[in-house]
Amino acid sequence: DADVTQTPRNRITKTGKRIMLECSQTKGHDRMYWYRQDPGLGLRLIYYSFDVKDINKGEISDGYSVSRQAQAKFSLSLESAIPNQTALYFCATSHTEGLLPRDYGYTFGSGTRLTVV
Amino acid sequence: SQQGEEDPQALSIQEGENATMNCSYKTSINNLQWYRQNSGRGLVHLILIRSNEREKHSGRLRVTLDTSKKSSSLLITASRAADTASYFCATAPNDYKLSFGAGTTVTVRA
Numbered sequence: 712d713a714d715v716t717q718t719p720r721n722r723i724t725k726t727g728k729r730i731m732l733e734c735s736q737t738k739g740h741d742r743m744y745w746y747r748q749d750p751g752l753g754l755r756l757i758y759y760s761f762d763v764k765d766i767n768k769g770e771i772s773d774g775y776s777v778s779r780q781a782q783a784k785f786s787l788s789l790e791s792a793i794p795n796q797t798a799l800y801f802c803a804t805s806h807t808e809g810l811l812p813r814d815y816g817y818t819f820g821s822g823t824r825l826t827v828v
Numbered sequence: 829s830q831q832g833e834e835d836p837q838a839l840s841i842q843e844g845e846n847a848t849m850n851c852s853y854k855t856s857i858n859n860l861q862w863y864r865q866n867s868g869r870g871l872v873h874l875i876l877i878r879s880n881e882r883e884k885h886s887g888r889l890r891v892t893l894d895t896s897k898k899s900s901s902l903l904i905t906a907s908r909a910a911d912t913a914s915y916f917c918a919t920a921p922n923d924y925k926l927s928f929g930a931g932t933t934v935t936v937r938a
Contacts, residue, residue, distance in 0.1 A: 715870075746928075753916060753930040754871075769925075801870060816861050816873030817918075817926060824868070 714738050717802050717820035724792050724827055732787045732823045734802030740818070741807050743785040745769075745777060748799040748822075757800075760785055761807070792827040799824050832860075832917045832929035840935045847904040849932040851917030852897075858920045860893055862902050865914045865931070874902075874915075907936045 715736045724730050734743065741762050746754040746769075756769030758777040766779055774796060776788045789796055803817040832853045841847050851860070859878045863871040877884045877893045877900070884891045890903040904911055914933045918926040 744925075751930055754928040756925060756927070759925060799868065803871075816863075816876055817871075818873070819863075819870035821870045822868070 713821065715802055715804055715818050715820035717800075717823050719823060720821065721824045722826070724825070726793055726827055728792050730789045730792055730825070732789075732800055732802075732825070734785045734787070734820055736783050736802075736804045736818070738804050738806070738818055739782075740804035741782060742805045743779065744803045744805075744817070745775075745785070745787045746801045746803065747771070747796075748801060754801065757787065789825075789827075792825075794827045797825060797827050832919050832927065834915070834917055834929045834932040836932060837930070838933045838935070840937060841907055842937050843907060843909060845907055847907050847911070847934050847936075849902050849915055849934070851900045851902070851929060853900075853917075853919045854898065855919075855921055857895075860891075860900050861918045861920065861926065862889075862891060862900075863916045863918060863928075865916065867913075871916065904934075907934075909936050909938055912936045 718733045744759045745757040748754050755771050757775050760766045760779045763779050778786050800823045802820040805817045832851050835850045859876050861876045862874045865871045875886045875891050877891050888905045893900045912935050914931040916928050916931045918928045
């Protein structure tokens with residue numbers, strides 16, 4: 712099983728629909744992130760969570776919300792999907808030891824390809 | 829806004845040649861990381877270099893960091909077809925939230 716699992720892998724939805732993307736991890740990491748990737752723009756941070764009770768907006772949070780249901784689960788919702796939210800969405804995790812993150816890089820899921828028509 | 833910018837945007841090389849790509853960033857960092865992404869898949873962490881390090885090696889990868897110029901380079905030696913991918917630099921400022929560049933697409937020709 713993958714360390715970071717994202718569901719669904721692909722989704723086509725209609726404008727105005729609410730959709731939830733789910734992420735679960737078996738790494739035991741405390742930090743979780745949602746990024747979106749658009750061609751030519753790299754990855755942009757939507758939301759991040761440093762622990763279950765700590766959720767923060769990233770650079771492009773408008774139109775999105777998140778829920779950290781448990782240390783291992785972090786879901787992203789599009790309240791009312793619009794076509795420019797068509798993108799590849801990635802969940803990632805990292806670990807904090809003591810007061811500082813461990814410098815071991817992020818672990819990414821395989822992504823959810825979302826198309827809003 | 830993106831912190832890092834990779835150069836070139838695309839690179840095509842012959843198998844066995846070396847591939848070099850560069851990353852420039854804007855603000856002070858705690859560390860800089862390189863990731864690889866195979867077509868539409870998740871990113872895979874390749875190597876991390878801390879702000880007090882100048883060079884790091886991992887297998888066929890060599891990373892340099894020049895904090896005075898706010899730049900880094902990634903060298904892949906003796907490239908293989910399996911190295912065909914997009915490569916991203918990511919910078920970690922003091923709050924440790926990674927910021928990614930737009931990536932360099934590397935094509936290795938057989």
